[in-house]
Amino acid sequence: DTGVSQDPRHKITKRGQNVTFRCDPISEHNRLYWYRQTLGQGPEFLTYFQNEAQLEKSRLLSDRFSAERPKGSFSTLEIQRTEQGDSAMYLCASSLGDYRPTDTQYFGPGTRLTVL
Amino acid sequence: GIQVEQSPPDLILQEGANSTLRCNFSDSVNNLQWFHQNPWGQLINLFYIPSGTKQNGRLSATTVATERYSLLYISSSQTTDSGVYFCAVEQGGSYIPTFGRGTSLIVHP
Numbered sequence: 001d002t003g004v005s006q007d008p009r010h011k012i013t014k015r016g017q018n019v020t021f022r023c024d025p026i027s028e029h030n031r032l033y034w035y036r037q038t039l040g041q042g043p044e045f046l047t048y049f050q051n052e053a054q055l056e057k058s059r060l061l062s063d064r065f066s067a068e069r070p071k072g073s074f075s076t077l078e079i080q081r082t083e084q085g086d087s088a089m090y091l092c093a094s095s096l097g098d099y100r101p102t103d104t105q106y107f108g109p110g111t112r113l114t115v116l
Numbered sequence: 117g118i119q120v121e122q123s124p125p126d127l128i129l130q131e132g133a134n135s136t137l138r139c140n141f142s143d144s145v146n147n148l149q150w151f152h153q154n155p156w157g158q159l160i161n162l163f164y165i166p167s168g169t170k171q172n173g174r175l176s177a178t179t180v181a182t183e184r185y186s187l188l189y190i191s192s193s194q195t196t197d198s199g200v201y202f203c204a205v206e207q208g209g210s211y212i213p214t215f216g217r218g219t220s221l222i223v224h225p
Binding site: 031040041042043044045048056089091093095097102103104105106107109110 | 120147156157158159160161164202204210211212213214215216217218
């Protein structure tokens with residue numbers, strides 16, 4: 001068990017560019033979450049997958065954001081035409097997702113995005 | 117949506133001191149979690165506690181769901197307890213947590 005990994009750990013981009021982040025969950029975890037965290041705030045839910053199906057999307061997830069989880073394994077989060085307001089830490093978490101009442105989420109180290 | 121308020125926002129302690137962190141929420145919830153985010157940003161689940169009391173070493177938590185609050189107790193604090201403590205709640209059978217803004221704890225040696 002190597003934990004949840006995210007790549008890259010840091011990304012600096014210019015406004016208007018597209019960026020893509022990757023998350024590799026713990027193997028055998030069915031559920032995968034994306035969150036955004038800005039300074040002084042708690043993580044804000046963006047979207048989650050149950051296996052390969054994207055089940056929920058926050059209204060925070062504008063049309064410029066898209067997430068995929070092909071084959072129910074790793075996931076990617078793409079931001080098109082980045083804006084300075086997109087600067088944040090993007091966190092990924094995974095869980096067993098077996099519908100038990102307690103479903104512990106394991107978080108990755110995050111990808112810090114800076115949009116200049 | 118549900119409001120989650122944590123207090124105090126900041127806390128500074130000397131090593132060995134005890135502390136109590138509070139989480140208030142504005143509506144009924146079916147799950148509540150406490151997380152610790154270390155100074156390097158890593159989030160770790162501490163407790164699942166929709167009601168009742170749980171203990172894990174120097175940490176314990178109590179949730180009184182009928183009164184819509186939860187408390188996290190840290191006893192004999194250590195410098196490694198530093199970081200931000202978040203409360204997160206879930207409603208209505210969803211698996212989507214709503215986080216509070218956290219309590220930032222600094223423990224001095």
